[in-house]
Amino acid sequence: MIKHLVEPHFDPTLHFHPEYQIFIVLKGTGTRFIGDHVSPFKPGEVVVTGPNLPHLWRNDHEYFESKGLMAEGIVIYFDENFLGSEFLQKTEMHRVRQLLTRASRGLEINGQARDTVRKMMFQMIEQRDFESVLGLLELLNVLASTNEYRLLSSQGYSNNLRDTDTERMNRVHEFVMKRFREKVTLDEAASQANMSPTSFSRYFKNHANKTFSHFLTEIRIGYSCKLLQESEAAISEVCYASGFNTLSNFNRHFKSLTNYTPLEYKKIFAGQ
Numbered sequence: 001m002i003k004h005l006v007e008p009h010f011d012p013t014l015h016f017h018p019e020y021q022i023f024i025v026l027k028g029t030g031t032r033f034i035g036d037h038v039s040p041f042k043p044g045e046v047v048v049t050g051p052n053l054p055h056l057w058r059n060d061h062e063y064f065e066s067k068g069l070m071a072e073g074i075v076i077y078f079d080e081n082f083l084g085s086e087f088l089q090k091t092e093m094h095r096v097r098q099l100l101t102r103a104s105r106g107l108e109i110n111g112q113a114r115d116t117v118r119k120m121m122f123q124m125i126e127q128r129d130f131e132s133v134l135g136l137l138e139l140l141n142v143l144a145s146t147n148e149y150r151l152l153s154s155q156g157y158s159n160n161l162r163d164t165d166t167e168r169m170n171r172v173h174e175f176v177m178k179r180f181r182e183k184v185t186l187d188e189a190a191s192q193a194n195m196s197p198t199s200f201s202r203y204f205k206n207h208a209n210k211t212f213s214h215f216l217t218e219i220r221i222g223y224s225c226k227l228l229q230e231s232e233a234a235i236s237e238v239c240y241a242s243g244f245n246t247l248s249n250f251n252r253h254f255k256s257l258t259n260y261t262p263l264e265y266k267k268i269f270a271g272q
Contacts, residue, residue, distance in 0.1 A: 002076045010028065010071050015054065016052045016055065016161070025044065028063065032057050035054060045108065050106070052159050102151065108149060113149070117142060
């Protein structure tokens with residue numbers, strides 16, 4: 001199945017499904033969640049996800065405020081056995097099997113491979129019947145042949161979310177995405193899950209593979225990266241606009257998560 005999405009915003013709920021997914025963002029910005037991976041997203045990115053890997057492309061708050069912004073993307077879903085249970089076991093499919101194994105952690109495709117995939121996915125929108133099957137096989141061959149990718153979720157990550165957990169985590173995600181620019185307390189987050197702070201801390205770390213504090217910091221740093229790339233704001237302005245109280249704390253967390261200082265990061269995207 002292939003869909004061309006043109007909507008005010010992408011599906012704002014964390015979810016997972018048994019199919020593999022290939023997704024390209026054509027328009028829209030926001031925060032991407034793949035397993036325990038969190039990072040900002042922007043147009044042009046291509047991500048492959050495996051079965052039952054939780055994922056979410058949450059658009060920035062502006063997309064939910066009816067300002068005429070639109071999100072656009074192309075998504076392909078396919079089952080591992082879409083050509084029968086024996087097909088992928090053939091010797092010729094060795095590289096594709098490796099690709100699908102890597103997809104269990106989520107793959108971001110980069111470089112020339114990303115540009116090639118983008119063109120092929122546009123073509124596949126118009127393909128029908130057996131032609132679309134051939135198009136998918138060609139696309140999988142390109143993805144399986146490239147070294148231009150990075151793994152997203154951490155090694156050893158496994159999804160232990162149930163439907164009830166997904167609903168609870170979505171409430172927490174929505175709360176954080178609306179409030180991360182302000183002061184956010186553990187008590188407030190726990191109340192979104194109808195849990196005590198102590199129980200929520202254990203619950204969140206078990207399901208997100210990180211502490212709530214670290215998760216909140218990742219969201220804030222991701223947003224600060226977007227501001228540093230897209231605006232002329234001073235480092236101090238970016239710091240406070242992203243929800244940090246002190247510049248020293250912001251600098252420390254930024255360097256820890258990106259391996260750059262905010263100033264170094266800003267210069268990279270300014271072409272200096």
